[in-house]
Amino acid sequence: MWYVSTRGIAPRVNFEGALFSGYAPDGGLFMPEELPQLDRKTLCQWSTLSYPGLVKELCALFIGSELIPKDELNDLIDRAFSRFRHREVVHLSRLRNGLNVLELWHGVTYAFKDLSLSCTAQFLQYFLEKREKHVTVVVGTSGDTGSAAIESVQGAKNMDIIVLLPKGHCTKIQELQMTTVLKENVHVFGVEGNSDELDEPIKTVFADVAFVKKHNLMSLNSINWSRVLVQMAHHFFAYFQCMPSLDTHPLPLVEVVVPTGAAGNLAAGYIAQKIGLPVRLVVAVNGNDIIHRTVQQGDFSLSEAVKSTLASAMDIQVPYNMERVFWLLSGSDSQVTRALMEQFERTQSVNLPKELHSKHSPVLPCPCLCSQVPGSCPGCWPDP
Numbered sequence: 160m161w162y163v164s165t166r167g168i169a170p171r172v173n174f175e176g177a178l179f180s181g182y183a184p185d186g187g188l189f190m191p192e193e194l195p196q197l198d199r200k201t202l203c204q205w206s207t208l209s210y211p212g213l214v215k216e217l218c219a220l221f222i223g224s225e226l227i228p229k230d231e232l233n234d235l236i237d238r239a240f241s242r243f244r245h246r247e248v249v250h251l252s253r254l255r256n257g258l259n260v261l262e263l264w265h266g267v268t269y270a271f272k273d274l275s276l277s278c279t280a281q282f283l284q285y286f287l288e289k290r291e292k293h294v295t296v297v298v299g300t301s302g303d304t305g306s307a308a309i310e311s312v313q314g315a316k317n318m319d320i321i322v323l324l325p326k327g328h329c330t331k332i333q334e335l336q337m338t339t340v341l342k343e344n345v346h347v348f349g350v351e352g353n354s355d356e357l358d359e360p361i362k363t364v365f366a367d368v369a370f371v372k373k374h375n376l377m378s379l380n381s382i383n384w385s386r387v388l389v390q391m392a393h394h395f396f397a398y399f400q401c402m403p404s405l406d407t408h409p410l411p412l413v414e415v416v417v418p419t420g421a422a423g424n425l426a427a428g429y430i431a432q433k434i435g436l437p438v439r440l441v442v443a444v445n446g447n448d449i450i451h452r453t454v455q456q457g458d459f460s461l462s463e464a465v466k467s468t469l470a471s472a473m474d475i476q477v478p479y480n481m482e483r484v485f486w487l488l489s490g491s492d493s494q495v496t497r498a499l500m501e502q503f504e505r506t507q508s509v510n511l512p513k514e515l516h517s518k519h520s521p522v523l524p525c526p527c528l529c530s531q532v533p534g535s536c537p538g539c540w541p542d543p
Contacts, residue, residue, distance in 0.1 A: 161192040163493070164187035165483060165486040165500075166183065166496060166497040167185070168185035169187065173223070174226055174384075177385070178286070178383070178384065178385050179286070179377050180377065181379075182366070182378070184366075186362070187500070188479070188483055191221060196434060197435035197436070198435070199410070201435075203405050205399065206402075211236055214278065214389055214392045217389075217391050219232060231285070235281040235282065239280070240274075249393070249396055251397065261397045261400075270472075272308075274389060276310075278389045280315070280318075283312075283318065288317065294317070295376050296312060296319065296377055296379050297361055297365075298321070299357045301328065302330055304472075305322040306337050308379045313340055318344060320344060322345075322348070324347055324350065333471075354474065355476050361378065381422075382480070387483070390427035391427045393428075394415060394427065394436060394438055397413065398437070409437070414441060415438050415441065417441065417442055419473065420447075421480055422450060425440065426480040426481075430487070445468045445473050446466040447465055447475055449462070453481065457516035459481065459499075459508070485511075489515055499511070
């Protein structure tokens with residue numbers, strides 16, 4: 160399978176190229192050139208699989224056996240999930256009135272990003288050992304990405320990781336998870352500013368193709384396609400657990416509420432929908448509500464400042480994976496996507512064109528948005 164940039168200028172690459180690139184050289188994000196379509200028969204076959212089994216099928220579909228043979232791919236994924244605390248890796252808890260909670264927190268750092276990063280690290284190790292190469296991973300974090308990325312690569316001989324930690328903007332436990340790792344390949348720096356502000360120099364670095372190539376740099380933020388790929392399994396597993404029988408025609412919809420910051424899991428859910436999974440996505444945000452405004456009003460613009468909340472990993476104003484959503488909404492039109500994103504980078508404000516925003520959106524805004532988490536909504540604790 161080939162991958163192209165959402166901005167249409169960079170050359171296409173295979174999965175290995177997308178894995179090691181992070182941002183495309185033209186500033187875009189890599190997406191599959193063509194999305195496969197899953198028929199009912201495939202969905203029925205997948206419906207009985209475990210969470211790791213679904214990750215294996217999805218990765219095989221989007222990576223290709225010519226790059227990683229199926230048996231080796233399965234071994235890498237088994238190794239990735241070997242340290243998770245729950246025997247199912249991911250578990251669906253059933254509540255009342257048809258409500259369910261998908262438990263994505265059984266990894267080492269208790270962040271849902273342990274799932275995608277543990278697999279991505281295994282894929283990196285596979286190619287690095289095969290090519291006898293070394294890379295330096297650069298990560299900006301609002302908390303959970305940094306600790307999960309460090310956990311996934313600490314001690315690796317062919318990888319160094321540099322994590323930029325925004326001082327005062329992470330939870331204490333996440334800060335300790337990052338700053339107490341003593342492995343020689345882990346380098347953590349406290350920086351001024353919030354996570355959006357530290358993303359800017361990282362993007363500037365990756366725009367310098369010669370510098371990136373000279374120093375073998377890559378990113379493990381959710382701009383990395385591999386993370387989005389693995390996160391698609393969250394949505395498939397949730398659907399099959401909620402719908403044990405697929406005998407009805409058409410297949411019933413399942414509504415999936417996605418708390419989001421940078422929109423990586425949201426993009427994964429939309430891609431899952433595009434390839435045939437009958438889900439309806441509801442985006443849930445905190446007071447940093449750029450995605451909510453985009454979905455409801457077509458207003459993709461920055462607020463005056465990032466609002467600090469108890470959900471610090473969601474305190475993001477620049478949800479870079481929305482570029483993938485725009486690309487899909489536009490029918491894979493890289494010219495439209497590039498114009499939107501370049502305008503946003505210049506002015507920090509974009510009104511989506513009517514022909515894009517008026518399309519049937521795959522994402523519904525959550526009807527109850529908390530400006531603080533926990534907030535003042537019914538059932539929430541009061542703000543501290």
